[in-house]
Amino acid sequence: MKKDNNIEKKQSIIKYGKQLGIKNMSPATSGNISVRCDEKILITASETALGDLCEDDIVEIDINANKIGEGKKPSSEKNMHCAIYKLRPDINAIIHCHSPYVSAFAVCHEPINKPIISENVFYFGEIPVAPYALPGSEQLAKNASALFEKHNAVLLANHGIIIGAKDLKNAFYLCETAETVAQIFINAKILGGAKELSPKDIEEIYNLRDSVKK
Numbered sequence: 001m002k003k004d005n006n007i008e009k010k011q012s013i014i015k016y017g018k019q020l021g022i023k024n025m026s027p028a029t030s031g032n033i034s035v036r037c038d039e040k041i042l043i044t045a046s047e048t049a050l051g052d053l054c055e056d057d058i059v060e061i062d063i064n065a066n067k068i069g070e071g072k073k074p075s076s077e078k079n080m081h082c083a084i085y086k087l088r089p090d091i092n093a094i095i096h097c098h099s100p101y102v103s104a105f106a107v108c109h110e111p112i113n114k115p116i117i118s119e120n121v122f123y124f125g126e127i128p129v130a131p132y133a134l135p136g137s138e139q140l141a142k143n144a145s146a147l148f149e150k151h152n153a154v155l156l157a158n159h160g161i162i163i164g165a166k167d168l169k170n171a172f173y174l175c176e177t178a179e180t181v182a183q184i185f186i187n188a189k190i191l192g193g194a195k196e197l198s199p200k201d202i203e204e205i206y207n208l209r210d211s212v213k214k
Helices: 002-022 078-087 100-107 118-123 138-147 168-190 199-213
Strands: 032-037 040-044 058-061 093-097 153-156 160-165
Touching: 002 032, 002 040, 002 058, 002 093, 002 168, 032 078, 040 078, 078 093, 078 138, 078 160, 093 168, 100 153, 100 160, 100 168, 118 168, 118 199, 138 153, 160 168
Parallel strands: none
Antiparallel strands: 032 040, 032 093, 040 058, 093 160, 153 160
């Protein structure tokens, strides 16, 4: 059963990795994906293209980012993934990608926090920016995971975005949503600036979100 679970989750990583590639959200070998699998974590290997994965490109690590068994070297961002999993037992899948529009906010150190469209308010409220640290470093893991105390998506300064969810499908949907919100935000600036939702509008969206979660 454990083996079958591994295979199923590897196939899911391959499926959504391909979608990220098709949508130009993880160009070349940028980005990484992981999922919890029993007591272990499956994560994409270093120097692999998310849009062109095979099962051998997905490796197993423990919660402390130690590699299990043979195979390729796990992603250099493994410590960031593990730090988030330790902090958030409700998160079972993580996607880190360099999609262009959200990455534009990341390189400007600008959070996506303006209530200009209901989706941003409903799904994120705010996407904050973690201070810059060297990709793959322990400091980056600390900077990003600290913000996951209150958020499910975090911009990485001068880097990209990392998103966690209950499963990989929902993590991918949140990646799409964040990228679309960022694109709308940038286009609105070009057109002279978006008009923000009112406090009453925002409260109604929060109430709707809370009712859906019950």
